[in-house]
Amino acid sequence: MSDAHRPEQDAPPAAGERGASLWRDALVRLRRNHLAVAGLVVLFALLVVSLLTPWIAPYGYEEQDLALGAVPPDSAHWFGTDLLGRDLFTRVLYGGRISLLVGFAATGVSLCVGVLYGAFAGYLGGRTDALMMRFVDILYSLPFVIFVIILTVYFGRNIVLLFMAIGAVEWLTMARIVRGQVMSLRQKEFIEATTVMGLPRHRVLLWHLIPNTLGPIIVYATLTVPRVMLMEAFLSYLGLGVQAPMSSWGLLINEGVQTMENRPWMLIFPSLALSITLFSLNFLGDGLRDALDVRASKD
Amino acid sequence: MPLLDVHELTTHFHTREGVVRAVNGVSFRVEPGETIGIVGESGSGKTVASLSLLGLIPAPPGRIENGTALFDGVDLLACGPKTLRSIRGRAISMIFQDPMTALNPFMRVGDQLMEPLQVHQGLSRREARTRVEEMLRLVGIQDGARNLSAWPHEFSGGMRQRVMIAMALITRPHLLIADEPTTALDVTIQAQILELLARLQRELGMAVILITHDLGVVARVCRRIYVMYAGQVMESAATEALFAQPRHPYTEALLQSLPSTHVKGEPLHTIPGLPPDLIAPIAGCPFAPRCASATDRCTRGAPTLRELVPGRATACFRVQDGEL
Numbered sequence: 358m359s360d361a362h363r364p365e366q367d368a369p370p371a372a373g374e375r376g377a378s379l380w381r382d383a384l385v386r387l388r389r390n391h392l393a394v395a396g397l398v399v400l401f402a403l404l405v406v407s408l409l410t411p412w413i414a415p416y417g418y419e420e421q422d423l424a425l426g427a428v429p430p431d432s433a434h435w436f437g438t439d440l441l442g443r444d445l446f447t448r449v450l451y452g453g454r455i456s457l458l459v460g461f462a463a464t465g466v467s468l469c470v471g472v473l474y475g476a477f478a479g480y481l482g483g484r485t486d487a488l489m490m491r492f493v494d495i496l497y498s499l500p501f502v503i504f505v506i507i508l509t510v511y512f513g514r515n516i517v518l519l520f521m522a523i524g525a526v527e528w529l530t531m532a533r534i535v536r537g538q539v540m541s542l543r544q545k546e547f548i549e550a551t552t553v554m555g556l557p558r559h560r561v562l563l564w565h566l567i568p569n570t571l572g573p574i575i576v577y578a579t580l581t582v583p584r585v586m587l588m589e590a591f592l593s594y595l596g597l598g599v600q601a602p603m604s605s606w607g608l609l610i611n612e613g614v615q616t617m618e619n620r621p622w623m624l625i626f627p628s629l630a631l632s633i634t635l636f637s638l639n640f641l642g643d644g645l646r647d648a649l650d651v652r653a654s655k656d
Numbered sequence: 657m658p659l660l661d662v663h664e665l666t667t668h669f670h671t672r673e674g675v676v677r678a679v680n681g682v683s684f685r686v687e688p689g690e691t692i693g694i695v696g697e698s699g700s701g702k703t704v705a706s707l708s709l710l711g712l713i714p715a716p717p718g719r720i721e722n723g724t725a726l727f728d729g730v731d732l733l734a735c736g737p738k739t740l741r742s743i744r745g746r747a748i749s750m751i752f753q754d755p756m757t758a759l760n761p762f763m764r765v766g767d768q769l770m771e772p773l774q775v776h777q778g779l780s781r782r783e784a785r786t787r788v789e790e791m792l793r794l795v796g797i798q799d800g801a802r803n804l805s806a807w808p809h810e811f812s813g814g815m816r817q818r819v820m821i822a823m824a825l826i827t828r829p830h831l832l833i834a835d836e837p838t839t840a841l842d843v844t845i846q847a848q849i850l851e852l853l854a855r856l857q858r859e860l861g862m863a864v865i866l867i868t869h870d871l872g873v874v875a876r877v878c879r880r881i882y883v884m885y886a887g888q889v890m891e892s893a894a895t896e897a898l899f900a901q902p903r904h905p906y907t908e909a910l911l912q913s914l915p916s917t918h919v920k921g922e923p924l925h926t927i928p929g930l931p932p933d934l935i936a937p938i939a940g941c942p943f944a945p946r947c948a949s950a951t952d953r954c955t956r957g958a959p960t961l962r963e964l965v966p967g968r969a970t971a972c973f974r975v976q977d978g979e980l
Binding site: 545546547549550551552553554555556557560564565568569571 | 710712741742743744745746749750752753754757758759760761762763771772775776820823824
């Protein structure tokens with residue numbers, strides 16, 4: 358993707374355009390990528406809707422109508438209702454809050470831990486680096502599900518903590534990516550120059566090395582969010598994730614799958630919500646990867 | 657007392673193929689406010705020698721085997737990383753060869769220039785900013801305020817090298833090491849940068865070690881020259897004396913190879929052969945296999961640098977004995 362040559366995107370910034378940073382260049386390139394922009398808009402809309410859910414949801418998420426039971430979509434219940442007569446539209450809205458929160462919180466954790474750990478290992482190099490990366494290898498080899506079950510036992514059913522824990526698993530790949538980037542950056546003259554200038558190490562790490570790895574970091578983060586959401590769906594499916602009456606997209610899909618032959622709407626609507634989010638994030642991630650490719654902006 | 661007195665510096669690289677003897681017993685001296693030149697072909701050890709002084713040799717495989725380097729009474733080779741870090745950037749600075757890769761692409765030029773001031777002198781942002789604008793004017797970048805918020809990729813190569821120089825000089829070091837500061841630049845820019853260096857050296861009263869393979873460059877700005885070959889100093893002399901009458905066959909061959917001294921229409925003069933492989937131990941004079949005046953003696957024993965007259969030394973048996 359990044360090698361695809363699009364001449365109209367390689368135009369240098371207009372002469373005299375002041376402070377045209379790499380970021381602004383990247384933004385300009387991103388704006389030309391319609392899919393990425395669409396992804397961004399959809400995500401923003403989802404975020405706003407999630408924030409406003411308590412006010413715009415037509416029903417309460419635990420509001421049952423056992424007499425009604427599961428009915429297909431109609432004007433009163435746009436997405437239909439589930440077996441307990443709860444409004445599915447409402448539950449998808451509330452589920453989105455959980456799924457998005459989990460997705461971004463876990464990604465945030467993996468971002469912080471992975472970036473610092475990887476940058477540190479790559480910068481120090483030598484034996485410290487070898488030791489730190491072997492530790493990552495060991496964690497990599499732990500079976501994920503068992504790891505999460507242990508964490509669930511340890512943390513209880515607190516979903517925020519649980520998905521922080523997912524983030525703590527997800528940082529491993531981030532650490533590897535950042536370490537590789539930092540190791541190649543270390544050879545660059547401007548890093549050598551910081552040594553000549555006698556700058557302290559933490560400054561070099563925070564202000565010179567990590568900013569230069571931001572491109573891959575951001576892109577990888579946008580790819581992590583959907584993966585964490587899928588993981589949440591998987592864990593909820595196993596009964597390890599979100600518990601009733603709270604909902605999440607993963608949980609709703611799980612319920613839908615069980616009755617998909619008789620009540621397909623219970624599967625279709627939550628799946629659609631999850632799919633749209635994942636597509637948006639992937640498009641945005643793709644767009645960011647191209648937009649932040651420094652080579653494209655310099656050639 | 658000299659500002660920097662390097663004695664018998666020896667740096668080797670212990671690689672899987674064997675020991676690369678990059679620098680072998682190099683000695684030189686820099687007086688306060690003086691510009692010296694270290695000249696040599698690629699691989700002659702001139703860069704390794706300067707990096708050794710600043711503790712920038714990648715170790716392993718590199719190792720400083722021997723020598724002292726007294727700077728203001730402190731031995732740079734023995735003082736430990738902490739002392740070295742406080743000397744680097746404050747008292748000794750360095751300009752790198754390639755300005756295109758020596759600036760952090762993700763940091764505004766102004767921030768990069770202010771950083772050493774904030775770290776070493778504890779200046780506030782505003783104070784640092786004033787100093788940076790002043791320094792940018794000094795290196796010939798007008799409109800400093802506007803350029804402070806620019807990004808490195810918006811600058812041309814010559815501008816970036818000026819920024820690099822400004823960055824190296826911002827803390828007013830006593831010694832500047834310039835490693836091929838003009839090699840990556842266009843010829844027209846080269847002249848400007850050299851003039852700039854010479855002017856700043858006068859105005860700030862600092863000493864400069866200019867490392868280059870370009871004899872034209874050293875002739876223009878240096879007072880004394882050290883000619884290096886295969887990790888050793890072959891000849892040292894005042895610039896005029898060296899150009900007027902080289903006292904080592906290698907220097908002579910180098911001067912003959914200058915395109916400006918050559919008669920139009922004749923093929924360009926080159927030195928036959930190749931520099932020696934630094935992994936294989938060298939028995940005699942390293943230049944002997946390529947030297948037109950070499951005798952048996954030159955391949956048997958290694959000559960050492962010896963003073964002919966004060967300020968002028970050569971590492972050639974035959975010159976030392978008055979045969980050449």
